[in-house]
Structure formats: C-alpha cells, structure tokens
Amino acid sequence: MKEFYGDEYLLESETAKKIYAKIKDLPIIDYHCHLDERAIKDDKKFENIGELWLSGDHYKWRAMRLCGVEEKYITGEAVYKEKFLKFAEILPLLCGNPVYMWAQMELKQIFGINKPLNKDTAEEIWEEANETLKTLSVQGLLKKFKVEYIATTDDPYSDLQNHGDINGVKVRPTFRADARFKEGVKKAELEKRLDYFAEKGCKIADYGFDFIDEADENLAWLIENCYKRKMILQLHFGTYRNVNSAAYGQCGKDSGFDIMRGAIDTDKLAKILDRENARLGGLPKIVVYPLNDYDLRALGALTGAFPQVKLGAAWWFNDTVNGIKRQLETAAEYSALGTQYGMLTDSRSFSSYVRFDFYRRILSSFIGERVKNGEYDENAAIALARKIAYENIKAALFEKQN
8 A cells, every 4th residue: 555645646657756756846837827916925924724725715615515514614704723624524525536635735745744634633733734834925835836937817907016026936917808808898908908918027818718609709809919929828618607696696706616518619719710820820829728628639639730729737627637637648649748838726725836746746657657558768758748847838938939
C-alpha cells in the first residue's frame, strides 16, 4: 500500500517519477483564474483556514451540499470554525472526488499536515493550520508555489489599478466583456477599453457563452480585435448557469448551481473560424474549453484544420484525475500533445495552486506510461513534459505570434 498522499501519489511508473522530478518545481503561469488582485497587492492575511478554504470556493460548497450540510454552514451566517468542522465531517464521503484530493494536498503542501481530515482530526488540524497562517500571507502563498504569472478575469471598465508586478509576480488583467455585450455597449467604446487593457499588460481576452451561434457578432469582434493586437482568445462554452432558481435567489451567482450542457454544435465554430480566417487573413491564438468533454474529439480534430486553435486544460467539472487523462489523451490522439498549454486554476481560492502539482503528476504518468509501453522515446519525455507544463504557455504570452 502506498503512503497516504506520499511522494509517489499519482505517479504510476518509475519513468513517471523521473519525469515528475524534473517538472515539479517549474514556475507556475496561471493564465485563467478569478483571484482578487487587490488581495495580492494588499498581501491579505487570512484569519483562519476556514476563511482561506471556504470564503469563495464553490467546489467545496457544492460538495458540502451533496453531503447534506445546511446552507448556513456553507454560505450562511455560521462562523468559519463551524463551517470548517462541517467540511471536515463530510470530507471522508468524497472518496475519488478531487475536492478530497485537493484538500489533503493543500494540508500537506501549505501547512505540512499529512493526516486525513475528518471530524476526529478537525480540531487539531484547525489549530495547526491557523498557527501557520499567522505568518503566511497571500504573497507568501504565491512564493511558496513559485507563481510567476497570474491572469485575473476583469470587466472592461475595471480601472486595473491593482495589477502590475507585485513582489515577483506578474499580475495581469484578462479582458472579459460578456456582461457588457449583453448590455449592448458599443463596440467602439469596448475597443478603447481593450486598448487600455493592452497598455496595462493584458495579453488575453476571454469569452464565455452557453451555445455556439454562427451569427455571434461578439465572437467575431473578439477574434478580429485579438488578431490585431496579438492577444490570446480563450473560449469557455457549454455552461448552463444557475439551474436551481430558488438556490440562486438565496445564494447568488457563482455559488455552485451551474451544470454542463449536452453536446455543443462544434460545426458552427468551424464555420465561424473559416469565415473570420478568410476575412482577416489569419486568426489569433485561440484556446477552447468545452465544459462537456463529449465535445473534445470534435474540437481536437478542429485544431488540425485551424492550427491556431488549441484544446484548453480540463476545465471545471473535468478537472479530475480521469478528466485530465481524457484531455491529454484527446490532445495526443487528435491534435499535438506537445503544443498544449498545460494547467490553470480557474479558481477564486489562493490555496488552489496545488492543482498544478496534481496536473503535473498526472501528466508525468501519462507520458511515462507511453515510455513504459515502448510507444515513446524516453530521452524526449522530460523535454515534452516541460513544454506542456510551462514552456509553451510562457512562449505564447511573451513571444510575438506568427
């Protein structure tokens, strides 16, 4: 039996261990997240582990609801210690769920605690973790995880005064205009704001939508303006938001009541890309994130027709051991694995950077398995893993597009 969250966790072969040893300490580029840039600039300190873990993490909130916890202990009026104790009580029910895995990884990597969290250990872990937090701030967490670059998600009218180079971390905005599109803000005004974002170091625009609409003028506008400014365009689609209207009324958005839609008509995306490619004479770098990974193979094939398009990391509900494996397998079989951009957090929690280690372990095992089976060159394996885990996204952000 392997050690509980020991050094060999998720590493399935000796080759995987060798690969992981060479990529585990690479810097982190988090090119899509929802972190609060003011908390970074102000170097926020957390009063306790309950605040760090449960103040905005809808993954944990959703898991608690699934296990029957009352809402007052999730987003309600209970104090953080009460919320933490409830979370600890239900955690053993989450065998195989990434929330369990991430919680144990966070305890080990942030607090040096390598024991199962449950109702019997909760009080002790509460005290130990809070002692660590007395001397650990947001900037300290970022340094611990070797975070080099953070791309937050920002409304076009954000003043961006809290972005910049902060204690060794490049904190840059991402242009996310979904809400402004719905309001009907004029495109000329949005172009001015996009230019302002570019002046502030923005290299990425993001667009989230439910369905692919061939007549989507907003998507066409983003493709054109990202192409002109050599920005990366990220597309997140297939979300059915706030399906529980009563819960939405009580808790508000981003509280864990979103689900994935069925399969998306990816033919329409192909037609949009073909039309804009012909009109503009090229496309920006585009990263696609389908929430339902049923669409992965079709999108993987799409990358062959439009090489500027890449499959995004396993996103949201797919950020699991098997979800990441499916994404890697699809990228390998239908696209080019060695051109992928690797991991991101898509998170509101500063403790989420263990997910990069989670990903790098799975990536090492994925490549290592192919070496073990005689399907891939052992001498090339480490270089390939480095490209996927770090080098490709760094090059995309800091080098000019072709």
